[in-house]
Amino acid sequence: MNLLTVLLSLLPVLSGPDARLQVAFEDTAGQLRYTVAYDGKTLVAPSLLGLQTNEVDYTRLECVSVDTQEGRDTYVLDRIKASHIDHAALCAVLHCQNPDGRKLDIEWHLTANDAAFRYVIPREGETGSVRVLAEASAFRFPEGTTGFLTPQSDAMIGWKRSKPSYEEHYTLDAPLDRRSQYGHGYTFPCLFRVGGDGWVLVSETGVDSRYCASHLSDYDAAEGYTIAFPMPEENNGNGTVEPAFSLPGATPWRTITVGADLAPIVETTIAFDVVTPRYETTRSYRYGKSSWSWIVWQDASMNQADQVAYIDLAAAMGWPYILIDAGWDQEFGHAGMEELVRYARSKGVDVFLWYSSSGWWNDIVQSPVNVMCDPLARKPEMRWMESIGVKGVKVDFFGGDKQETMRLYEAILSDADDHGLMCIFHGATLPRGWERMYPNYVGSEAVLASENMVFGQNHCDLEAMHAALHPFLRNTVGCMEFGGVFLNKRLNRANGAPGPGGRVFGTQRRTTDAAELAVAVLYQNPIQNFALTPNNLTDAPAVAIDFMKQVPTTWDETRLIDGYPGRYIVLARRQGATWYVAAINAGDEPVKLDVKAVEARLGGTARVLSTGKDGLQAAPAPKKPLSIAQNDGAVLVINL
Numbered sequence: 001m002n003l004l005t006v007l008l009s010l011l012p013v014l015s016g017p018d019a020r021l022q023v024a025f026e027d028t029a030g031q032l033r034y035t036v037a038y039d040g041k042t043l044v045a046p047s048l049l050g051l052q053t054n055e056v057d058y059t060r061l062e063c064v065s066v067d068t069q070e071g072r073d074t075y076v077l078d079r080i081k082a083s084h085i086d087h088a089a090l091c092a093v094l095h096c097q098n099p100d101g102r103k104l105d106i107e108w109h110l111t112a113n114d115a116a117f118r119y120v121i122p123r124e125g126e127t128g129s130v131r132v133l134a135e136a137s138a139f140r141f142p143e144g145t146t147g148f149l150t151p152q153s154d155a156m157i158g159w160k161r162s163k164p165s166y167e168e169h170y171t172l173d174a175p176l177d178r179r180s181q182y183g184h185g186y187t188f189p190c191l192f193r194v195g196g197d198g199w200v201l202v203s204e205t206g207v208d209s210r211y212c213a214s215h216l217s218d219y220d221a222a223e224g225y226t227i228a229f230p231m232p233e234e235n236n237g238n239g240t241v242e243p244a245f246s247l248p249g250a251t252p253w254r255t256i257t258v259g260a261d262l263a264p265i266v267e268t269t270i271a272f273d274v275v276t277p278r279y280e281t282t283r284s285y286r287y288g289k290s291s292w293s294w295i296v297w298q299d300a301s302m303n304q305a306d307q308v309a310y311i312d313l314a315a316a317m318g319w320p321y322i323l324i325d326a327g328w329d330q331e332f333g334h335a336g337m338e339e340l341v342r343y344a345r346s347k348g349v350d351v352f353l354w355y356s357s358s359g360w361w362n363d364i365v366q367s368p369v370n371v372m373c374d375p376l377a378r379k380p381e382m383r384w385m386e387s388i389g390v391k392g393v394k395v396d397f398f399g400g401d402k403q404e405t406m407r408l409y410e411a412i413l414s415d416a417d418d419h420g421l422m423c424i425f426h427g428a429t430l431p432r433g434w435e436r437m438y439p440n441y442v443g444s445e446a447v448l449a450s451e452n453m454v455f456g457q458n459h460c461d462l463e464a465m466h467a468a469l470h471p472f473l474r475n476t477v478g479c480m481e482f483g484g485v486f487l488n489k490r491l492n493r494a495n496g497a498p499g500p501g502g503r504v505f506g507t508q509r510r511t512t513d514a515a516e517l518a519v520a521v522l523y524q525n526p527i528q529n530f531a532l533t534p535n536n537l538t539d540a541p542a543v544a545i546d547f548m549k550q551v552p553t554t555w556d557e558t559r560l561i562d563g564y565p566g567r568y569i570v571l572a573r574r575q576g577a578t579w580y581v582a583a584i585n586a587g588d589e590p591v592k593l594d595v596k597a598v599e600a601r602l603g604g605t606a607r608v609l610s611t612g613k614d615g616l617q618a619a620p621a622p623k624k625p626l627s628i629a630q631n632d633g634a635v636l637v638i639n640l
């Protein structure tokens with residue numbers, strides 16, 4: 001470790017641990033800008049730094065001195081893409097001041113492929129708190145850069161006026177100069193391809209009760225994208241869009257992940273490297289697979305017989321959990337739920353219960369409502385849950401990205417941990433480092449998830465595209481509770497059996513069984529609520545059921561083998577001495593998967609689940625490459 005302070009005659013250049021990543025600074029007419037280069041190629045063009053508070057204007061900054069310190073990011077985390085993180089890092093603090101001499105530190109954290117920064121505001125004099133009016137932090141890209149982006153939606157639209165909830169479509173490889181769909185910019189993470197020079201993923205992490213969640217603005221020809229705060233209309237217009245914290249204090253981290261290829265984008269852990277636990281837990285949490293009636297059998301399944309059928313499905317699969325979704329309170333009441341939980345536990349199955357977050361910020365009627373938003377109702381409810389053995393909650397339909405909603409997430413998590421309850425969030429914002437910050441946090445939706453495939457055929461048509469996209473984007477910065485793996489051909493209870501009048505109804509799955517099994521590996525979340533139905537025990541291939549019994553939900557290591565966002569992916573995840581290599585193809589050209597080459601790269605011997613003449617088959621590694629057609633996939637299970 002070396003600690004050095006440099007008095008600047010020139011502005012600093014920060015180098016990542018292997019010196020391929022470089023962050024340089026320049027002073028242009030009193031404004032401070034940074035540039036990110038990798039292998040000598042500029043990936044982020046000179047971009048503004050600074051922010052404006054209600055007390056001080058920090059948008060004109062001079063860098064006075066810099067401290068740098070070499071170190072390592074070393075920690076264990078059991079709920080993300082990798083379990084043991086240990087890599088070199090460079091920490092730097094740029095000591096800056098504005099023209100009035102008011103001080104601001106900009107902290108930088110560099111790994112081999114990541115550059116993250118945040119602003120640290122000191123306490124100077126009597127003023128002990130501050131409101132941030134705007135951040136100038138910008139992200140400009142070289143000419144010809146294209147974006148893989150999803151828009152921030154209008155507020156108070158969609159189902160029961162519950163947006164924004166990070167459930168929008170993506171545009172892929174598109175020029176940057178167009179207006180976003182709603183004119184509010186783009187939600188994190190945002191992926192950019194800088195021509196043939198490399199890739200850049202921009203996101204944020206470390207957001208807690210002391211700030212709002214931010215997103216990127218629409219593109220401005222002069223300054224690029226800037227950090228945008230929530231919209232005033234969110235939370236039904238209530239609550240401020242200007243985050244506030246006490247001094248000294250810091251903003252969340254803005255993260256920039258770069259690579260010559262896509263592997264660093266898929267494998268990055270920067271969202272977790274720079275955050276620390278917000279509280280310690282005395283509990284131990286167990287992750288795993290879960291059955292879930294609502295996804296295919298929908299609201300009509302909130303009854304005794306169907307919930308028992310799904311408890312029995314979980315028991316038959318050896319899965320530790322069932323998620324009992326909306327409306328349980330009206331069907332069973334608390335006394336009835338105690339009985340149902342007792343039955344589930346007698347079968348070795350533990351229970352997650354659904355709640356609305358609301359509240360006064362939307363029109364949700366799915367119940368229970370008005371419990372999770374109110375500490376006076378929430379605390380006794382959680383005591384009750386613990387007393388009957390419930391292990392987790394799924395809380396849905398949050399109000400937006402304002403700081404007060406971040407406070408609600410943190411309050412729910414903190415209270416839940418007091419009662420040994422894990423938390424899943426739906427209708428929710430992107431998690432921003434929460435896997436490391438909150439020991440009982442186990443996943444968020446923040447994606448157009450599996451429910452949309454039940455609601456509309458176009459989402460079934462896009463299923464392979466999404467599976468080839470999210471590992472590069474949404475799921476690389478945080479757990480993603482997608483609720484996938486359908487083995488029904490039709491996504492409803494009848495599963496293709498004719499209904500009244502002989503009509504076959506329901507949306508139709510486009511993917512092969514092999515592709516569905518790949519989804520179980522491609523999407524990472526420590527608790528996986530899978531979309532299997534009780535009939536799959538008899539009507540799905542035995543090979544598929546066996547695989548779904550054994551596939552893990554936690555991983556020691558993740559490696560990108562090959563792929564292009566939205567077209568195809570071959571992704572390897574390891575648990576213990578077993579690699580699971582999942583492939584899916586969304587493009588119309590077949591993808592060649594050389595299993596022998598993958599074996600040579602990872603070691604071990606593969607068992608291959610793929611599509612044969614008669615459907616899903618299991619076989620040893622073929623000598624010739626597998627050919628994976630559109631909407632098809634494969635899984636290699638490689639024992640080391």
Ligand code: CA
Nearest residue numbers: 426427445449
């Ligand atoms: Ca949803």
